[in-house]
Amino acid sequence: xxxxxxxxxxxxxxxxxxxxxxxxxxxxxxxxxxxxxxxxxxxxxxxxxxxxxxxxxxxxxxxxxxxxxx
Numbered sequence: 001x002x003x004x005x006x007x008x009x010x011x012x013x014x015x016x017x018x019x020x021x022x023x024x025x026x027x028x029x030x031x032x033x034x035x036x037x038x039x040x041x042x043x044x045x046x047x048x049x050x051x052x053x054x055x056x057x058x059x060x061x062x063x064x065x066x067x068x069x070x
Contacts, residue, residue, distance in 0.1 A: 009015050027035045
């Protein structure tokens with residue numbers, strides 16, 4: 001696998017392939033559940049980012065309301 005860097009086409013499929021390859025390298029045949037833990041961590045990361053963006057959206061709505069209603 002190539003080393004991931006900003007010069008390796010940030011945002012391209014190849015860039016993300018290299019990132020995912022690093023994560024997949026942590027799947028261990030002698031550690032049961034390591035693959036499941038990776039998938040659970042991915043779902044947790046999605047949930048965390050979704051919650052962050054929901055909170056940011058609420059902050060912008062509040063700002064907008066304050067601006068429009070004084």
